[in-house]
Amino acid sequence: MDTQLVSLIQRLANPAVMPMRSAELQQLASMKTEVVTCGAYRSRVLINDTPSPQAKSVLLLHGWGGHPMMLCALQSVLHACGYRVYTPFLLGHDPETPAGCELPAQPPLLLMMQARYGAFDSVVAHSAGGIITAMAHSQGFILNQVALLNAPASLANLLQRYLVLHRAAEHYLPLLGADFQRRYPMFADLQTCSPYAFSEARVLIMQGLRDQRISPANARQIQSQLPGSQLHMIEDTGHLGILSHQPALQTLARFLCANQADTAKGNTHAWAH
Template identity: 30%
Template sequence: MLLYSLCYPLMWLATLVQYNYYRVLVKFKRRPSLLLKVRIKPETHYIRLCRALRLADLWLLERCSLHLAARYLLHLFETTRYISYKQMDHEYLAGFRQETVCFQHQNVYVFRWVPPPAGAPAKTVLLVHGWEGRGIMFRPLCEALKAQGYGVVMPDLLAHGLSEGKRVSNYELASLLIRLGQRYGPFCAVVGHSSGGLVCSLALAQGLAAERLVLLASPDNFGKMIDRFLAGASVSASLAAPMKAIYAQRFGFHPDQVGEALYRMLDCPALICHDWHDVRVHPEVADEIHRAFARSDVFYTRGLGHLGILRSPQVHQRILSFLSDAGVGTERQIPPLIQHSIIPDDADPPRYGPIPVASKRA
């Protein structure tokens, strides 16, 4: 049993005492009642202690076996944080068809919008959120698609949102998308945000039926995501190789191959959208992805950030144009990076900080 597991019950008791102390303060009107709405958990209340215990566990495992340490890191890497829905989110999703798909003996929630019948069957778009995201994040884009008569399939991926599970890999998420394609496809396009774009690309390479691909602030390589996770967690880079080897053995794909080599396998037209001030996934990545595709367009914005790109009407309009333009991406275009951007030529490049541990995956 590891140190973190041994200490967790004690930390849980400490948080329980802390919460009861808050109740006393609220009862005697020494603190506002809003304080009791905050859910106290060891993972959030004792962040530094939890991090120190996990690093100590990793140090001990690394001294015993690199393989054991790599498996422990994979467990952390694949474990998601639960992010609850707000009441307004539930009210919005009430207007969708809410269905469940059983995948690996766990229920995955899928939200569908089917437009009213109007002659020809409506084209359907699959919206795939990123790591520790939720389908509701696509609400602005979903409204734009609905206004143009598109059908929408918007899942909460396994171990995310309302879906069951606490741990999942990107390879398993790709298999989930293939399952959704068998049930709801074929799709006229798949839209992936952040690591969801990488998952979409992997699913397309494995047989997901879709005519087009849209990548929003997506990373270029799964192996590099593992490297950034290790760097952000202040862990020795020597553990990257055994972690990747475990993935290759489990799924038959080496993480370093889920990148440029993967994009070259795809023959569908692709639209790559990225914000120049994205500090989670550097904007230069978009140009590297663009160079790997046989048919692709790249579209840059400024000042939106990693999540703001989901809410931009400018990006929504570009996506709608891409879906309706029959001739897009028919020629390979690799102009200089700045010529695709809406940023002035004299603009200063953004400064990037380290990838935070909480954002281990884009």
């Protein structure tokens, strides 16, 4: 195998995880966490619990090379809406148990959490978390509604960005895809220009127009894959800024928490459990 291709595969499986700031480490130490095990991987799940037995659960997913504390503002907003909030470290991203883990190996984390905590009503996925959610959904992960924040429109879009970051030639794109498909046969259906198939879920797509990592054009491509989805383009924020952008958080809360309010009134939608 081409030595540069091998190097690209290895680097993709070992992302440079953004370090947590001291305030984030202190906040993490005060939060309820549980360790989950997926095969050879161990990772922590942060839990913002609620005493209400009727509370619905929401899963928050960070992007590749990120960590759960980047989603603190989202955790607070959705917990205040009455959700029980689960925020895991993606496999291989937990600094307590670091290990290389490829993108196609992430869906078992979501499926294991579904088996352990029950089906999640909602998912909020940032960046590569959107593709991971699409992969897990194709393998049986259930959701009622999903919000995609600055997500890539396809695996190819994500890998193209990765090649640019590593100054690698574009001819490696099909080679990376072929290698993934050889080692992860179930991955074939996701290697299309339309991997999102949340046909029975409510979908919100949010995109910061100042995003320098995921082109805003991706948001419109995702919307074309999901007829009936809502699209919000946010003018004054970028890739990470959207996670703490107050107008964006308010839009997200209105979208997700409308379901909570309707359920409380006894109005059950066709897409609801």
